[in-house]
Amino acid sequence: MTAARHRLRSSRYNFCVPLGDDNVLYNAGTGASVRLSGQDARELAQLLCGPPRRVAAKTIPRTLLATLRRGGFLVDHEFDELDMIRERYWHARGRTPMVITLTTTQDCNLGCYYCYEERSRDALAEGDVPAIVDWTRQRLVASGKDSLHVDWYGGEPLLNVDFIDAASAALQSLCKEIGVSYSASVISNGTCWPDDIAGFVRRHRLRQVQISFDGLKPNHDKRRRYRRGRAPDPSVSSFDQATAVVDGLLEVVRVDVRFNADHGNQCDLDGFIAFCKDRGWFDRAFPCVFQLARISDFSERAGFLSRTKLSEEEFERLRERSRQMVPDEATLDETTTRSLYPLPRTSVCAALANDSIVIGADGNHYRCGLQVGEKDRPVAIRRAGGDMVPGRDAAWWTGFDPTRQPNCSRCSFLPVCWGGCPKKHLEGDSHSLHEQSLYWRKALPQKIAWQFGVALQESEFTFAESDQFRPASLDP
Known part of the structure; x- marks a missing residue:
């Protein structure tokens, strides 16, 4: 002793x-x-x-x-503490809940200046649903996972609502058949939702929706303009359209209201949070969660954003301002709040989870949603006959281990x-x-x-x- x-x-x-x-x-x-x-x-x-x-x-x-x-x-x-963390990490890769991100379309009705996505006619179709269901069934059965989460992604995902209807119904049916719980989320610009918002949320079992804003109405409408001929109603701006959608969503589901900040609109932050308060978004049946985001060069294709993005110091000042203005820490997203206790990680992002995948509008498989459409980045490439062959990065994603990175x-x-x-x-x-x-x-x-x-x-x-x-x- x-x-x-x-x-x-x-x-x-x-x-x-x-x-x-x-x-x-x-x-x-x-x-x-x-x-x-x-x-x-x-x-x-x-x-x-x-x-x-x-x-x-x-x-x-x-x-x-x-x-x-x-x-x-x-x-x-x-x-060996590092070995303990390594073991925890690999366990998490196997046990993190299964997420399938479905890129319904690469198309979008808005032309945001900072968008790095290549607009194309690529879109998933109802004919793709059986293969998606088969892949999902195999992974759920092999892994023994007891839940499935589907993230509807784009482009603007609701431009392909027929595919959402078909795939959602088929995946929900699969989960019911094999005794797996089902949930879904969607990332949207908020401009082309159906009139029956509550019915859409219930039908597709959405538990979370993200709607993005680029500041107050003048800045938002200037930066998130409708592309030529794509406005659903020429008399209604994208800001007004998104605002009305958030109004309806907050009665039935959690909404992450995302403020995309850069040098050109950071001065709108106080006014936009005040707008959210005046609109009653923090006091609804499902209080909105305010998400501050930095417009940044998330992709190799977005290097041009280095001129407009905020520095880490500038962005931290906005974070602090958000903490002061938002009514409650519970209505701040986890990257901004201080109240979330810093526990050691026990799960990984979907890009690293063994049983998660991003299916691009081109039918290829990716690990990260930010890589969708990058023709040299799929981890599995769909051939003309429907067969999938490994992409060049497949082995890298399978083997990535931060505990073996020189700095990490x-x-x-x-x-x-x-x-x-x-x-x-x-x-x-x-x-x-x-x-x-x-x-x-x-x-x-x-x-x-x-x-x-x-x-x-x-x-x-x-x-x-x-x-x-x-x-x-x-x-x-």
Whole structure:
């Protein structure tokens, strides 16, 4: 027993956040946190939150020692923490719920200046439904998953409502037949919904809808213009059309109201949130969730957006403004809120889930929705006869492991981040990956402090690069 107490070391995933005279210890590997008070607290925090080092257990009171070991702040000398995270990651890839993203069409009735999608006549048809159902059946049965989520995607997905009707009915029938729960969501510009919004939501069992806005009416209508001849009603603007749709949706389903921000419309943020309040969107049967998004170069085809996108610092200021103006943290999306406790990841994005897929309007299979339409990025290519053959990136997606990436493997945010967007790794987008690091350096202290009733500001404390990247070897 005595020998075991001496063979301990500090975890490389420990962090310390000062709160006045106290210090909060947080471990990203376990999600545990403990508030330490007293004159020795800072010294202990510094001891535990630097590079991994041996710790003389006999110098720590027994009760505190038990707390630190239980929370993962102290681990056995031989324990491989990175291997633990790797095992957790691969388990998550197999157990993350199954999501099928169906790109109903590459067409859209709007011509947004920042859109990087190539407009085409590609669209899924009712004749594609049997193959989609067969693929889904095979995966559900083989994986033993007990749920299926379908995400309707585009282009503007509701331009192909006949396919949605056919595929939705067939997939719901499949799930009923094999005893699997079913749900769906849709990402839409809000301009071409049927009059019976409530019936559409119930029929397709939607649990979430995202509607995007580009600011207040003048900015939105200028930036999200109808393409020539595509306005359903020339007397109604895209802003008014989307507003009316949100009004109807909030009676029956959760709506993520997404504000797409860049240098040209960031000044609309306060006014737009005020508009949402005046419209009563935060007080409806299903209160809207405000989602702040940064217009950015999500694809290799969107490099032109580097001139208009906000810097991470500028975007963080908008995030803070959103927190101040939105009535309740519960009505903020998870990337903006501070109230969501930073637990270590136990699931992966659909792009990495073993049993999820994106089916493009061209019939090809992709891992990430942002790659749809990129002719060199399918992981499975549909031949003329309907057979699928592997694409060039298939093996990369199958084998991607952030715990083996040079930077991620030595990053102390790894358990709560898992390397961020895998697409950025595939494309070698070091700038975006660096911005992800900056986000966690600023956001993690705020999320930790919030659990102790403190609204910590970025100007008060952020983690440094030395907190994020620490030597793997023990200090002498």
